[in-house]
Amino acid sequence: MTELFDADPQAAIAAYGTEAISxxxxxxxxxxxxxxxxxxxxxxxxxxxxxxxxxxxxxxxxxxxxxxxxxxxxxxxxxxxxxxxxxGFEERKIKLDEQTAGMFVTAMQRVCARLELTPEQTVLVGTVVPEVLRGLEA
Incomplete structure (x- = not known):
């Protein structure tokens, strides 16, 4: 692409396209x-x-x-x-993270309800899921 830009900057721009910033x-x-x-x-x-x-x-x-x-x-x-x-980028990012976490918790609650877990298994979900998520971060 460098060679294309050196030869014709407009061609390089055209090759990449000009999509709107969403x-x-x-x-x-x-x-x-x-x-x-x-x-x-x-x-x-x-x-x-x-x-x-x-x-x-x-x-x-x-x-x-x-x-x-x-x-x-x-x-x-x-x-x-x-x-x-x-x-306000950081505040927006935090809000999105909170919304995502809320959706995740709701999804997990619905999954657990549909699986008809025992009370012991439901408690175990509260331990296993955070452990797995922490493992994903590593």
Missing amino acids: DPLDMLSRLTAAAAHTMEAMGKRVNDIEAIRYENKQGGEQIRGEVKLYMQAMAQTGKFLDMLIKS
Whole structure:
């Protein structure tokens, strides 16, 4: 794809398509993550250079491009994070997680009712399900 973009940027855009963004907050979250990863990668590059400045051919002092890119990535990451905070992204995510958990609990209650479990088995479900879910996280 890089070769296509270098040869014809419009063709590369056409190849990927231009679908509408259905969840702007999710897209903003992904942009924030990408900016943060870029910032981390550029930070490693900056840490590896010996000097952040150098002299150009005319004898003028220049700051290294890696430093400039790192600073831009920091600023962009901060900007995206601020936008996420102001958008209520975390509150929305928590609400969705709570709704999902509520649906899961309701589904489990209905499954247990349909299986006509004994009281002992029903109690066991309350122990086994959390253990299995914790195992999925690992």
